[in-house]
Amino acid sequence: MGAVKSLFSFRGNRPADEPQAARDGEAAEAQVDAAQEEQGGEASGVGSSQVGRKRKASPEGHPAKVPRKKMAQSKSRAIYESLFLRGENSDIKIHAFEEEWCLHRVYLCRSRYFASMFSGAWLETNMDTIEMQMPDKNIDCESFHQTLGYLYSNSIAIPPYRVIAILATASMLQLDELMQQCEEIMKVSVNIETVCSFYYNAENYGLVDIRYVCQQWLLDNLMIRQNSELLRGVRLDLMKELIASSDLLVIGVEIDVYTTLKKWMLLHLEPTWSGSQGALLAAADLYFDEYKTNSNGTPFLETDQGRAFGPVFQQLRLPYIICDLPSARIIEHDALIPATWLTPLYKEQWLTLIRAEQTRELGPAEVYMSEIHGNSMRCGGQLHADEPCNWTWSGFNFGWDLVVCYTNRRVVFRRSALNKSCGLSVSLLWQRRVVFRLRVISLDGTGKAVLRKDTGYHVLCLRRHQELEVVNLEDQELTFPMYVACNFLYIPEESGPSQRGESSRSPRK
Known part of the structure; x- marks a missing residue:
């Protein structure tokens, strides 16, 4: 489709190097303004809906003044409906998700992605129809449509359950302001259902603050708000980081951290397991008891299935588990942890004990x-x-x-x-x-x-x-x-x- 034709003549000369897309966009907006004036301030809508209304007269008969903000919103809505939704005077088409959008280069150029496409020596620079393939599986048709509409209206509704799709689309189209909006929504929407998704997507899209917020939420809540979906959502690298941290909120003692890891490991070995939270520990005990019976005494973390979990269990603070008799018996019974990990710790704990009891050492004098x-x-x-x-x-x-x-x-x-x-x-x-x-x-x-x-x-x-x-x-x-x-x-x-x-x-x- 060709360029948009201006309906009005402009006074003075335009710079010779002004982009044609900018002139086309101004003409399109002028068309909307003219339509509003001809209809007494009304803008045509889709179907029977009306975007604007005629100005009401004051008691003296003069038109009442419309606040600038309201006028701007009305104009923006009119542009959105006539140019984006109806595609009037479109000069480019976008094909994606088996759908077609009739759009305008001047608005697409608000995205650095499209601005680069249309200004460089790219194959698509002078094409009237562009086929787009989405490199990110988080982008769907709805988020792509909403984000294209954002280029025309500078506003968008982002419910928390859709924020990742919008974020992915904004990232691809290089819309920094929209990405910041998504980041603000994510900050106030972190909870047990969203935290893992937000954490990993924050890593993918470079949102350092969101990654920190999610990690802090997990440090505060992992031990007290456990459910199967949360434990399934925490991958090995993240769990290793959480268990290693001195900021982990442990309500109880270190053996409770071990118990959490045992349940977490079962859910990753048996992703389809279903049952109540109260039944999860019993299911884990049964699973590893059966494995111990069939493995001829090989510690689970030294088997092919268990070896991947070893780096996570190595972050446990085992000296504070084996110093308590009931906890030490649980460790010995489960046989998850290799003896090569435990034997040196028993020796170290014994030497520390007799040094504490048989010397007059009071403990540390400074903090290192x-x-x-x-x-x-x-x-x-x-x-x-x-x-x-x-x-x-x-x-x-x-x-x-x-x-x-x-x-x-x-x-x-x-x-x-x-x-x-x-x-x-x-x-x-x-x-x-x-x-x-x-x-x-x-x-x-x-x-x-x-x-x-x-x-x-x-x-x-x-x-x-x-x-x-x-x-x-x-x-x-x-x-x-x-x-x-x-x-x-x-x-x-x-x-x-x-x-x-x-x-x-x-x-x-």
């Missing part, structure tokens, strides 16, 4: 982030209401019972030497030191953090029965349930009597 990264114990608790609550991690630090208390909107650490429920659960050293970090997090119904307090890493030094206020929330608006997550690290000093072969069995104070 290189030592903390990937090594701290992750644990936590849930507060269901604004009521006093406390819990104890018995023996977590080679005999140091630490009580965490929530009372009067304060979180307090207290060292207790009264609990003698198990053999080595209490240390009578007059003072102990440990590196700690405490976070308080509240999440809304979609999993978004509405409160986040983080102490950072500090050295905690407590005598027997001494307590320390760690976080004060008196001035905060609290939402429950609220989660208290802790990281702890006890690193014995390498120097001292025990390192020189000297006896360290001096009386405890």
